[in-house]
Every structure is written in structure tokens, then in C-alpha cells.
Amino acid sequence: MNSEKQSEQTRINQVILKIKQKLTAITAELNEAHFERAAVEQNYGQNAKINTLEVDDQMETNAEVQQQKQLVAKNVQTESILQQQVKQLRRLSDSPYFGRIDICEPGDQQPEKLYIGTASFVDSQNNFLVYDWRAPISSIYYNGTLGSVNYQTPAGQQQVELLKKRQFKIKQGKIRNMFDTNETVGDSLLQDLLSEHSDQYMHNIVATIQQEQNSIIRDTTHDLLLVQGVAGSGKTSAVLQRVAFLLYHSRQDLVADQMVLFSPNYLFSNYISEVLPSLGEKNLRQVTLHEFFSRRFEGLQVENLFTVFEARQTASPQIQNHRAASGLVQKAAVYAQTLPVEQICFVALNLAGESIISARTIKKLYQSLPVSWSPALKFTATKKKLLRLIKKIGERQLAKDWVTDKLQNLSEEQIRSWSRQVSQEPQLIEKQLRQKIVKNYYRPIYEAIYNDYFIDSYQQYSDFLLKIDPAVAKSFANQLEYHQISWENCAPLLMLRDTLTGSGINHQIKYLFIDEMQDYSVDQLLYLKHAFPKAKFTLLGDSQQALYTVAQTPQAVLTTLKDQLKFKKAKLIELNKSYRSTFEITDFIQQILPTGQQIQPFNRHGQLPQVVSVQPDCWQIKLLKLIKSLQHSNQTLAVITQTQATAIKLEKSLQSQLKVTRLTANSNKLEHGVIVLPIYLAKGLEFDGVIVFNTSQTAYPTEKWSLLYTACSRAMHQLVLFSIGQPSKIISQINTQKYLISNANTSVS
Numbered sequence: 001m002n003s004e005k006q007s008e009q010t011r012i013n014q015v016i017l018k019i020k021q022k023l024t025a026i027t028a029e030l031n032e033a034h035f036e037r038a039a040v041e042q043n044y045g046q047n048a049k050i051n052t053l054e055v056d057d058q059m060e061t062n063a064e065v066q067q068q069k070q071l072v073a074k075n076v077q078t079e080s081i082l083q084q085q086v087k088q089l090r091r092l093s094d095s096p097y098f099g100r101i102d103i104c105e106p107g108d109q110q111p112e113k114l115y116i117g118t119a120s121f122v123d124s125q126n127n128f129l130v131y132d133w134r135a136p137i138s139s140i141y142y143n144g145t146l147g148s149v150n151y152q153t154p155a156g157q158q159q160v161e162l163l164k165k166r167q168f169k170i171k172q173g174k175i176r177n178m179f180d181t182n183e184t185v186g187d188s189l190l191q192d193l194l195s196e197h198s199d200q201y202m203h204n205i206v207a208t209i210q211q212e213q214n215s216i217i218r219d220t221t222h223d224l225l226l227v228q229g230v231a232g233s234g235k236t237s238a239v240l241q242r243v244a245f246l247l248y249h250s251r252q253d254l255v256a257d258q259m260v261l262f263s264p265n266y267l268f269s270n271y272i273s274e275v276l277p278s279l280g281e282k283n284l285r286q287v288t289l290h291e292f293f294s295r296r297f298e299g300l301q302v303e304n305l306f307t308v309f310e311a312r313q314t315a316s317p318q319i320q321n322h323r324a325a326s327g328l329v330q331k332a333a334v335y336a337q338t339l340p341v342e343q344i345c346f347v348a349l350n351l352a353g354e355s356i357i358s359a360r361t362i363k364k365l366y367q368s369l370p371v372s373w374s375p376a377l378k379f380t381a382t383k384k385k386l387l388r389l390i391k392k393i394g395e396r397q398l399a400k401d402w403v404t405d406k407l408q409n410l411s412e413e414q415i416r417s418w419s420r421q422v423s424q425e426p427q428l429i430e431k432q433l434r435q436k437i438v439k440n441y442y443r444p445i446y447e448a449i450y451n452d453y454f455i456d457s458y459q460q461y462s463d464f465l466l467k468i469d470p471a472v473a474k475s476f477a478n479q480l481e482y483h484q485i486s487w488e489n490c491a492p493l494l495m496l497r498d499t500l501t502g503s504g505i506n507h508q509i510k511y512l513f514i515d516e517m518q519d520y521s522v523d524q525l526l527y528l529k530h531a532f533p534k535a536k537f538t539l540l541g542d543s544q545q546a547l548y549t550v551a552q553t554p555q556a557v558l559t560t561l562k563d564q565l566k567f568k569k570a571k572l573i574e575l576n577k578s579y580r581s582t583f584e585i586t587d588f589i590q591q592i593l594p595t596g597q598q599i600q601p602f603n604r605h606g607q608l609p610q611v612v613s614v615q616p617d618c619w620q621i622k623l624l625k626l627i628k629s630l631q632h633s634n635q636t637l638a639v640i641t642q643t644q645a646t647a648i649k650l651e652k653s654l655q656s657q658l659k660v661t662r663l664t665a666n667s668n669k670l671e672h673g674v675i676v677l678p679i680y681l682a683k684g685l686e687f688d689g690v691i692v693f694n695t696s697q698t699a700y701p702t703e704k705w706s707l708l709y710t711a712c713s714r715a716m717h718q719l720v721l722f723s724i725g726q727p728s729k730i731i732s733q734i735n736t737q738k739y740l741i742s743n744a745n746t747s748v749s
């Protein structure tokens with residue numbers, strides 16, 4: 001070991017010793033906090049069991065229980081903070097840092113050495129032994145080449161002289177690799193990392209963030225950050241580090257619950273779920289667009305984009321008719337804003353076959369409001385009037401015989417449960433019990449009012465569609481009969497409903513992230529912008545991987561979004577360097593793109609991709625042989641099909657000979673071994689080896705280049721295109737030096 005390395009190792013040993021001392025102290029505190037919480041909880045449990053029917057004790061007990069509750073909450077919080085610290089210290093004790101910068105501030109004689117890790121570590125004298133990678137000064141590590149560099153601080157720009165930049169790979173407290181670099185973050189460490197096997201979970205990339213990724217991560221000024229990057233360029237990685245950065249940067253007024261990530265599927269959600277915890281941060285909320293819509297259309301089955309995709313691969317163009325066109329969201333908003341009251345579809349509030357409040361009455365209440373009010377304002381005011389009205393209707397029932405009958409037949413249990421909520425004055429008890437009986441009876445009406453059911457938004461949307469496109473209106477009505485709603489109708493219908501009722505808007509979310517944004521229509525993005533008005537948007541996409549729409553240039557995407565979504569400060573960041581695949585794979589897959597877009601491959605070498613074509617009568621044997629030959633060198637080997645239907649057939653033909661796992665839309669975990677899955681579930685994921693199943697001309701005509709590109713770009717180390725019959729023209733037009741060819745007569749091993 002050279003002396004430089006020796007002295008770094010000595011420092012590491014000293015830092016780890018201090019980390020471990022702190023870990024011991026915090027672990028003791030944690031044990032104490034745990035013990036205390038258990039005691040308080042037990043005490044709370046006993047208090048909560050006190051008989052609250054004893055009136056004298058009731059108030060006192062309530063206050064005591066509240067106090068205990070607060071105490072439990074406080075203890076839980078303390079314990080969880082300590083748990084976080086323990087986790088963080090454990091992580092640091094294995095690998096305290098990954099970078100060092102030597103800087104000299106103006107006027108200083110001696111340079112300062114700063115070490116950068118996944119979290120800060122301060123010794124008992126408040127010396128920073130490790131700086132958090134998100135600290136303002138750490139940006140020098142990611143952005144600066146040696147010489148004079150600037151970095152942003154809360155007090156403005158600072159200038160320093162960067163004298164040295166050193167990278168470390170430390171594992172179990174030992175330096176495994178260390179070198180100085182003048183680049184942003186040197187290639188060697190990246191080489192090392194990218195050569196590893198794929199994992200069930202994505203890793204954080206803080207040690208090797210690249211300069212252009214850093215600008216995504218640290219952006220705090222734009223309300224729309226549009227990241228358009230080629231496959232494997234680190235878009236998802238960058239956005240997750242961005243979340244961690246924002247949580248650190250705005251920790252006074254931002255918590256993870258104020259962020260939401262729209263992800264393409266459950267597999268992906270699970271795949272990325274370890275990144276933030278590995279950086280000591282809480283995970284942010286994740287949702288798929290399908291889930292989001294489904295929650296808003298209770299009782300309806302929302303069509304899934306995957307089903308649309310499957311149908312498109314097999315259906316004739318005629319079947320695809322009568323789908324809603326784009327631009328409906330804006331039209332729906334205008335329609336709802338200008339809808340004359342006569343045309344609003346009010347619905348009578350009925351109970352047990354009797355109309356309690358007629359549609360005419362509701363319309364009258366609505367009409368009585370100032371014309372200048374917005375529909376949402378009128379709707380809320382009508383709602384309040386209806387609540388008052390139903391209360392009055394109930395009051396008129398209090399002395400009726402049916403209420404007296406019910407009162408006399410109240411069960412013991414019902415009386416006991418209500419007696420806690422009614423007054424103890426004997427003369428008031430009967431009145432209040434009558435009120436309870438009536439309110440209970442009218443509960444469905446109250447609920448209908450609270451849930452906005454006094455307008456039939458489906459009928460209203462149907463009326464709207466009739467004006468725009470009667471064929472779509474008809475198909476919408478047909479689907480509704482079967483309690484279904486098509487994908488394209490979701491956003492415009494919600495927009496119409498929200499505009500009329502003023503509901504559906506979430507003001508809490510401050511940051512919204514969308515991965516695979518090329519699969520979202522402008523209509524859907526418009527709706528999300530409306531539903532999350534306070535959120536800054538970060539959209540990640542690669543229009544070359546558009547499975548459901550047509551590819552657009554990044555600039556065109558930006559123009560469309562800026563014009564339609566009305567963001568004030570929008571920025572486009574393009575990423576052209578691909579990190580996932582070997583040089584050879586990236587070099588091959590960029591030839592699939594018709595636009596001739598230049599993807600910069602990362603300088604990591606491997607085998608050439610292989611194109612295998614086999615005869616239709618022997619493809620099973622050949623495929624089996626191929627899989628077996630690739631299995632041992634690839635921890636995860638994905639066989640990617642176009643549709644789930646093909647994946648099912650493939651699984652059947654392979655499973656008697658081989659252990660295979662087929663993934664479905666409901667799968668949420670990646671398995672090691674051989675995986676069969678359709679392309680739309682492979683989005684955002686990566687595998688050691690990929691076999692793209694049946695890349696014949698029939699399966700992949702020229703216009704399906706985007707599907708082929710997406711499938712091939714999932715491969716990290718090895719790629720095989722397996723064609724039954726003549727390979728696709730997309731492949732045959734690629735320079736033959738970029739891949740190896742084997743045919744039915746050649747061994748595929």
C-alpha cells in the first residue's frame with residue numbers, strides 16, 4: 001500500500017472509530033426510548049380501558065387519554081428519529097465517504113480537505129468529518145474540474161480553488177479503490193459499478209453522479225423540469241437523487257408526503273423502492289396513473305393502458321375506432337364553465353323509492369345563486385343549502401309515528417351506544433334519540449350530498465360528448481352499462497366533474513414526478529396539472545420508447561407542454577449518454593432508431609449482440625438451448641415478448657423443461673433467474689441478459705422500431721434477438737459488424 005493510500009486508510013479508521021462510538025451511544029438512547037415508549041403505551045392501554053360510561057369520570061378520562069396519546073406519539077417520533085440515526089451510522093461505519101475535495105478559499109494559505117459521503121458526520125467538537133453529498137459545498141465534487149470553481153450557497157455564489165478531487169470505493173471500512181481525477185466524476189469507478197450484476201432493487205448513484213444529472217438533481221428554480229434522455233441515461237436515477245436532494249435542501253418546509261411519483265407499473269415501484277431509504281430518506285408516495293384514476297371512479301372499472309396496448313397489437317384498425325380524441329380536457333373544462341343551468345344533469349335524492357329532494361328543487365336552489373359565481377362556487381353553495389334542507393325535512397319528521405315506533409323498539413345496545421353521545425338531561429334524552437333515529441334514516445341522503453351525487457357527472461359527460469363526437473358518446477354509454485370507462489375518457493371526465501363541483505384538487509403536493517412521461521397524453525398531463533395546482537413538475541421521458549404514442553423530438557415535447565400546461569419557468573435537459581448497456585449493445589440499439597439520434601455509449605465493453613433466426617418448426621428447442629447457454633452467465637435473464645398473451649404461451653412451452661417466472665401487471669417483485677414478461681412491464685427495468693422474443697419481420701414490422709428499441713435497451717451485458725423466420729427489416733438494415741448472426745443450422749450456444 002503506498003503512503004498516500006495508507007494515510008487515507010488511517011483517516012478512515014479514525015473516522016469509523018468515532019462513528020462506532022456514536023453508534024454505541026445512540027443505540028443505548030434508542031433502547032431507552034424503546035423501553036419508555038413501551039411503558040407509556042401500556043399505561044395508555046390501561047387508561048383507555050377505563051369505563052367511560054361513568055359520567056363523572058368521563059371528562060377527566062378523556063383529557064388523560066388525550067395526554068397519553070400525545071405522549072405515545074412523541075415517544076414514537078423520538079424512537080423513529082433514533083432508529084434513523086442508527087441506520088445512518090451503520091451505513092457510514094461500512095463506507096463513511098466516497099469522495100474528497102481539496103479546496104482553497106480566497107485569502108486562505110492552507111487548502112482544506114473535505115470528505116463527502118451519503119450523510120454528514122460531525123465529531124464531538126463539531127468538526128465535519130464527512131459532508132453530506134447534498135450540502136452546497138459538495139456540488140463542487142460533481143460539477144467542478146480542477147481550478148477556479150463556483151458553487152451556490154444560501155448566501156449567493158462562492159468561488160474557490162479546487163486543488164484535488166479524489167474518489168474512493170470503501171467497503172467494510174477498507175479502501176478497495178482510490179484515485180485522483182480531474183474529470184467531473186471519473187470513469188473508473190463508474191466502470192466498476194456498471195459492470196456489476198443487475199439487482200432486484202435499483203442502487204443510489206450518489207458516488208458517481210454525472211454533471212448533467214447533477215443539474216437535474218439540484219434544480220430548485222423551475223416549475224417544469226422536462227428531462228428527455230435516451231434509454232439507460234440515468235433519468236430515473238437522477239430523479240430519485242433529486243427527491244433526496246429536495247428533502248435535504250427544503251427540510252424546513254418539505255416532507256416526503258408532499259411529493260408523489262407516477263410510476264409505470266408495480267414492478268418498477270418496487271424496483272426503485274430502496275434508493276431513498278439507502279440515502280436515509282423516507283420513500284415518497286408512488287402511484288400508477290391507472291391506480292390514480294381508479295380511485296376517482298369508484299365502482300367503475302378503469303381500462304388499463306396495458307389492455308389498450310395488448311388490443312392494439314392484435315386488433316384491426318376498425319376496432320380502434322370511437323376512441324376519444326385528444327384535446328377533450330380543455331373542451332370539457334370550457335363546457336363545464338359555460339354550461340347553462342337548464343342543461344345541468346341534477347339528480348333527485350331518493351330514499352327507499354321515494355323522492356326526498358327532487359331534481360327540480362336542486363336546480364332551483366342552484367338557480368337562486370348569483371349568476372356571476374363560478375360553477376364550483378355555486379355547487380358548494382348548493383351543497384350547503386341541501387344539507388340545511390335535509391336537516392329541515394328531518395326536523396319535520398321528529399314527532400311522526402314511525403319515529404316513535406323506532407324509539408320504542410330501540411335495542412339495548414343501540415341505546416347504550418347512543419347514550420354516550422346524547423345529553424344526560426332526562427327531558428332532552430328523548431328528543432335527542434329521536435333526532436338520532438331521523439338522522440340515521442336520512443344518512444344515505446346526507447352521504448349522497450357529501451359525495452356530490454346530486455349531479456350525474458356521467459350523464460353530463462355523455463351530453464358533452466354528444467356535442468363533440470356522437471360515436472364516442474355512444475361507445476362511452478355502452479361501456480358505462482358494463483361499469484367500465486375507457487382510458488381516454490378518464491381525464492376529460494374528471495376535468496368536467498372537477499370544474500362543475502370544485503372537487504378533486506390536491507393543494508398539498510409540492511412536487512410531482514412522472515417517469516415514462518412519453519406514455520402520457522397531453523390531456524392526462526393537463527388534468528394532472530389541474531389536480532395538483534401547487535406542484536412543481538419533473539417529467540422524465542424518452543420519446544423513442546413511446547409504446548402508446550408517436551415519438552416526438554424533445555424540443556417539440558417542451559413546446560407542447562409549455563403552451564398547453566402554462567408553466568412559467570420551464571427547462572429542458574437532454575441526456576444523451578447511456579450507462580446501462582455495454583458499448584456494443586448501445587452501439588447496436590442506436591441503429592434501430594430511424595431518426596439517427598446519437599447516443600453516446602459508455603465505455604464498457606462486452607460481447608456483440610446476437611441475432612438468431614430459427615425455423616418455425618424448431619423454435620422451442622432452439623430457444624430452450626439458447627436460454628440454457630445464457631443462464632449461467634446472467635443472474636437475471638429476461639425473455640421479453642410483445643404481449644402478455646405471447647408470454648403465457650411461452651411460459652407454457654418452457655416450463656416443463658426450465659424454471660421460469662412469468663410476470664404480470666400485478667407482480668411487484670423482480671425474481672432472479674429466467675423471467676418472461678411483456679415489454680410494457682419491462683419499462684424502466686434492466687436485466688443482465690435479454691432475449692427479445694420473436695423479432696421476425698411479421699412480429700416487428702418497421703413501424704414497431706420503438707418497441708424493439710425499448711426491449712433491447714433493457715439489456716446490461718448480453719442481448720439476443722430471437723427471430724422465428726426472417727428477422728425484422730429493422731434488424732437487417734443494421735450494419736452487420738454491429739452484431740453476430742446465427743441461423744437455424746448454427747449452434748446458438
Ligand SMILES: Nc1ncnc2c1ncn2[C@@H]1O[C@H](COP(=O)(O)OP(=O)(O)OP(=O)(O)O)[C@@H](O)[C@H]1O
Pocket residue numbers: 190193194203205208209210213229230231232233234235236237238542579580683684685686713
Ligand atoms: N451516474 C451514474 N452512476 C452510476 N450508475 C448510473 C449513473 N447513471 C445511471 N446509472 C445506471 O445506469 C442504469 C440506467 O439508469 P436509469 O434506469 O436511471 O436510466 P433511465 O434513463 O431511467 O432508463 P430507461 O429510460 O431506459 O428506463 C442504472 O443501472 C443506473 O444505476
